[in-house]
Amino acid sequence: MTEQAARRTPTLEDVARAAGVSRATVSRVVNGIATVNPSIRSAVTKAIETTGYIPNAAARTLVNRRSGTVALVISGSDGSADQLFRDPFFGRITGGVVQHLRSRTMHPTLMLADSDAARREAVDFVRRGNADGALLVSTHAGDPLPQLFVDAGIPAVLFARPAVPVPISFVDLAHEAGAALAADRLADRGCRRVATIAGPADLPAANGRLSGFQRAMERRGVPYVDVVRGNFTTESGERAMTELLERAPDIDGVFAANDLMAIGALRVLHEHGRSVPDEVALIGFDDSEPARLARPRLTTVAQPVEEMAARMTAILLDQLASPGIGLTSVVFDPELVLRESA
Amino acid sequence: MTEQAARRTPTLEDVARAAGVSRATVSRVVNGIATVNPSIRSAVTKAIETTGYIPNAAARTLVNRRSGTVALVISGSDGSADQLFRDPFFGRITGGVVQHLRSRTMHPTLMLADSDAARREAVDFVRRGNADGALLVSTHAGDPLPQLFVDAGIPAVLFARPAVPVPISFVDLAHEAGAALAADRLADRGCRRVATIAGPADLPAANGRLSGFQRAMERRGVPYVDVVRGNFTTESGERAMTELLERAPDIDGVFAANDLMAIGALRVLHEHGRSVPDEVALIGFDDSEPARLARPRLTTVAQPVEEMAARMTAILLDQLASPGIGLTSVVFDPELVLRESA
DNA sequence: GGTCTGCGAGAGAGCGCTCTCTCAGTCTCT
DNA sequence: AGAGACTGAGAGAGCGCTCTCTCGCAGACC
Numbered sequence A, B: 001m002t003e004q005a006a007r008r009t010p011t012l013e014d015v016a017r018a019a020g021v022s023r024a025t026v027s028r029v030v031n032g033i034a035t036v037n038p039s040i041r042s043a044v045t046k047a048i049e050t051t052g053y054i055p056n057a058a059a060r061t062l063v064n065r066r067s068g069t070v071a072l073v074i075s076g077s078d079g080s081a082d083q084l085f086r087d088p089f090f091g092r093i094t095g096g097v098v099q100h101l102r103s104r105t106m107h108p109t110l111m112l113a114d115s116d117a118a119r120r121e122a123v124d125f126v127r128r129g130n131a132d133g134a135l136l137v138s139t140h141a142g143d144p145l146p147q148l149f150v151d152a153g154i155p156a157v158l159f160a161r162p163a164v165p166v167p168i169s170f171v172d173l174a175h176e177a178g179a180a181l182a183a184d185r186l187a188d189r190g191c192r193r194v195a196t197i198a199g200p201a202d203l204p205a206a207n208g209r210l211s212g213f214q215r216a217m218e219r220r221g222v223p224y225v226d227v228v229r230g231n232f233t234t235e236s237g238e239r240a241m242t243e244l245l246e247r248a249p250d251i252d253g254v255f256a257a258n259d260l261m262a263i264g265a266l267r268v269l270h271e272h273g274r275s276v277p278d279e280v281a282l283i284g285f286d287d288s289e290p291a292r293l294a295r296p297r298l299t300t301v302a303q304p305v306e307e308m309a310a311r312m313t314a315i316l317l318d319q320l321a322s323p324g325i326g327l328t329s330v331v332f333d334p335e336l337v338l339r340e341s342a
Numbered sequence C: 001g002g003t004c005t006g007c008g009a010g011a012g013a014g015c016g017c018t019c020t021c022t023c024a025g026t027c028t029c030t
Numbered sequence D: 001a002g003a004g005a006c007t008g009a010g011a012g013a014g015c016g017c018t019c020t021c022t023c024g025c026a027g028a029c030c
Helices: A002-007 A012-019 A023-030 A038-051 A057-064 A081-086 A088-102 A116-127 A145-151 A175-188 A204-219 A234-247 A259-271 A289-293 A305-321 B002-007 B012-019 B023-030 B038-051 B057-064 B081-086 B088-102 B116-127 B145-151 B175-188 B204-219 B234-247 B259-271 B289-293 B305-321
Strands: A069-075 A107-113 A133-138 A156-159 A169-173 A194-198 A226-229 A253-256 A281-286 A299-302 A329-332 A335-337 B069-075 B107-113 B133-138 B156-159 B169-173 B194-198 B226-229 B253-256 B281-286 B299-302 B329-332 B335-337
Touching (some): A012 A023, A023 A038, A057 B057, A069 A088, A069 A116, A081 A088, A081 B088, A088 A133, A088 A305, A088 B081, A088 B088, A088 B107, A107 A116, A116 A133, A133 A145, A156 A305, A169 A175, A169 A305, A175 A194, A175 A204, A175 A253, A175 A299, A175 A335, A194 A234, A194 A259, A234 A253, A253 A259, A289 B289, A305 A329, B012 B023, B012 B038, B069 B088, B081 B088, B088 B107, B088 B133, B088 B305, B107 B116, B116 B145, B133 B145, B133 B305, B145 B156, B156 B305, B169 B175, B175 B204, B175 B253, B175 B281, B194 B204, B194 B234, B194 B259, B226 B234, B234 B253, B234 B259, B253 B259, B259 B281, B259 B289, B305 B329
Parallel strands (some): A069 A107, A069 A133, A133 A156, A156 A169, A194 A226, A194 A253, A253 A281, A281 A299, B069 B133, B133 B156, B169 B329, B194 B226, B194 B253, B253 B281, B281 B299
Antiparallel strands (some): A107 B107, A299 A335
């Protein structure tokens, strides 16, 4: 009997017995409720120490209906799991989320939603009470995930505006403004024969960058911009640049919708003996690690990913704290990071 | 009354009432226990559908003492949080862990342990029953984290061998063998004046790569290898390479203990007009994204990070399934990825 | 001195689930 | 046909915590 008691992890009851008070009083002390006699409080505190008591999270959650966890759902096109996590983007988002949550003593649980089953599982995870809400990082167009969460009535916030209209809060970047920054830089350098390597046509972010670039270039007196679509990979950047060089050998400025495509373009330009930035100026988007490592170092449009992720988290926590608070969307401003390529 | 019932999320009790059976029977059906009459089973299944029942995770955990969650603790030197998550390494580990867990319907909760408080919080997180065990990714020497988990009696597995001996399971890479792969490649190319850019002296991985390289080179008839220490950043690679060129202008082969330092070296070699690989052959370590993007593409020693992470997870799950199973350590073999730089 | 007020501690009812124990009913064997 | 074995469903006791409600007691007031 004593042996059993010694082996079991101590409960409130054990602490109460050790301190000679009731379970309720120990609970009050543990939860920092003020209306406890100081001498009793210290007796309880001591009993907690000696017993090595630690509150049971499940029991608390059962009563409180709060898990202290949020689901961080990474949604990729089906079957793209491995590739997803290699993207430094993901790491930066995670970092921003963790940083914001930790000060609130909350933690993110990571989920991958790359199939119908996985999406359902993600929703059920929250419905079962494993998490209080969800942060959705959707990387492809027409992702059904946001709608699933809305339908289930789960508090959720999206990273990047949904491709199809969904009543959900989100954070996003001013993609058009970012592309305009790149356009102005190219124009300032005197580029007249410019092109852009755009992203997939079904992604709002890609389209924003494209139209923003075109519009800003037009404002700067360059009405025609050559456009080739890529899919955000280095290889697609290589293909696109090859095509652009064929179509316009006298090209003198290129804006790629992300850094990886820019690096692909850089390689092709180098192979064709075009010097960057002297003959062709090149600007990327994202300010990712590879941009810093490229030779020449890539001038690029930076998005404050960590900050955006932190804000996304803050919005979710607000919604959890005051249900029915209404939707919020925040659009962040990009910045041009000048390096060597333009 | 009816209104209240309609608003509440349905419980086992509700399903039981709807199906005209007992709570226990519904529980049996939900948990797939075979000894249930087929007709009753289908009645219960229908009741589950109509009520929209979903099991409450906290209630289950309270009884089962299983949360279905593991803590994935990323431990960095104090205050290094932001940098940590930008490291693609972290993403790959996460990917491997998530992939392995998901098929077991478990999920990782992410924690950052970059201060004493955070380390304690990580341990308490598991002690409270929020997670069943922990996966520790320790990136710096003398990290107290593994010992903390061992002391708390928490099932845990480490990524990379602990710098100080701790009785804990781990997965690691055969760093010496990996470095030998690089040495052999350089020797095969006929390099005679070789150097290595090593990692921090207090990291077992860094030392393994260093000694492995030296030993293999000696075997190949190159007894002297110049050594400069870096700290795994691109900048330290640049500094190291600059120093190496000063000390030995006739250098013809370099092995860097990771890709980022190799990329730093690449930049310095380029600036000094040394062609890679013709004049100087260069090999990195990790096979990270930047290695693929570098110009010339980096020949590098690849570690199967995702696979290692998956195995780490598997070991933890084994320990959870059969407590007292004893320690396991698995060492993975690296592979040389031949690209352009050597 | 008796009644009222207010403060702080205890009692006890759940939260939703699992699982053992019990028991009714059926099957099998002699 | 009766006894024993077995099968499958129900009853009910928790798991560890929170929180409302109750109640004892000390101080204040008339």
